[in-house]
Amino acid sequence: MTRTLPRMARAHALKQGPDLTPMLDVVFIMLIFFVVTASFVRATGLTPDLSRPLTGPVSPMEPIGFRIDAGNRLFHNGQLIAPFSVGAIVKAESTARPKAPVLIVADPAAHTDMVVRLYDEARKAGIKPGHIAVNIK
Template identity: 30%
Template sequence: MKFRPPTQREEPGVNLTPLIDVVFLLLIFFMVSTTFDRHADIDITLPSADREAEQVDDRAWIDIVVDADGRYFVDGRELVNRRVETLEQVLGEVLEARGDDPVVIRADASASHQSVVRALDVVGRLGVSAVSIATLGDDGRAADD
């Protein structure tokens, strides 16, 4: 007498292939439909050049001056070189001593854009939120004087 061998039953389970397909489709959909907003690290309020600047408060300003050659001056002291690390170190020391005084950047009209951007980047990395850029008014005087 010949008995049939017991048939092996397939274990019940969930097929994950369609689930993985759906997850990939959702991932692609969200990647394609998402807009990426890039926010600036520095929140800057530019003074108006066509009218008199308004007095913000009575605190003293920390001056960063960029001359036509791209040299930096912090509160009247010239930095030993033009490196960003030097500007960051000197400005950090001034901020430690002066607390939360606002910063004004005065750049020569013929100074390179890169020099001004470096100064703004350093100010942002040091966590300063009150930053102004000095301009000349219609009468030729500095708008923040």
């Protein structure tokens, strides 16, 4: 006499697929092994030295920049200049770059008369009002 499974048990046995749990265990163990044994290398490259101004050809639209600090000192390209030299600097640079705007960056503690003086000198040098920008920061 052969023993047969009841009808429901046979149907359930046919629907059930292979047990994948051991295979998943092996995959996770391999993944952990590769992560632990991998050596991570930091790629080294060139680090730019931004502490000094870059030299090279100046863009035609590079602004002619002036900075006024909290002590009302005037700087152009990082160098301390006298206020009476602004007109000559603007004329010389606007001749070389006719479309270059003038940018005046002033400290909030700087006197307003210094900003107005720079603006007036740029206007006297031939810069149009729409090409002069004042930034307070």
